[in-house]
Amino acid sequence: MSTKPSEGNASAQQTLDILYEMSQLLNTQLDKETLATCVGLIESGVNPDALAVGTIALYSRAQSLMVRYQEVIQELRREGAARAQPSAE
Incomplete structure (x- = not known):
């Protein structure tokens, strides 16, 4: 049954x-x-081993992209803050 x-x-x-x-x-x-x-x-x-290797590679790439993304965001914020400050003339 x-x-x-x-x-x-x-x-x-x-x-x-x-x-x-x-x-x-x-x-x-x-x-x-x-x-x-x-x-x-x-x-x-x-193959579980191949899947693990691929998953780790994708995770590592995602992490490096996230770090780069955060760096770009910080740089844009600094540039925006610099432009917002009145220039000393």
């Missing part, structure tokens, strides 16, 4: 919740949606 689809969904959700708790303990910085996507990819046959 097969289980009901809702039981399977509940089991999958419980498994994802446990994996999410583990990822939080390991400080993976993955949200539930990203974790679910990774699990789905692995279940579809993607």
Whole structure:
């Protein structure tokens, strides 16, 4: 006798919740949606090691872009503040 689809969904959700708790303990910085996507990819046959390498590379790139973004924002604020000050003539 097969289980009901809702039981399977509940089991999958419980498994994802446990994996999410583990990822939080390991400080993976993955949200539930990203974790679910990774699990789905692995279940579809993607090599977990390759997925980890790709995920780390994307995360590193995103971090470097965020740092650059913050630098540009600070520079624009300084330029704006300099333009707002009356010139000494």
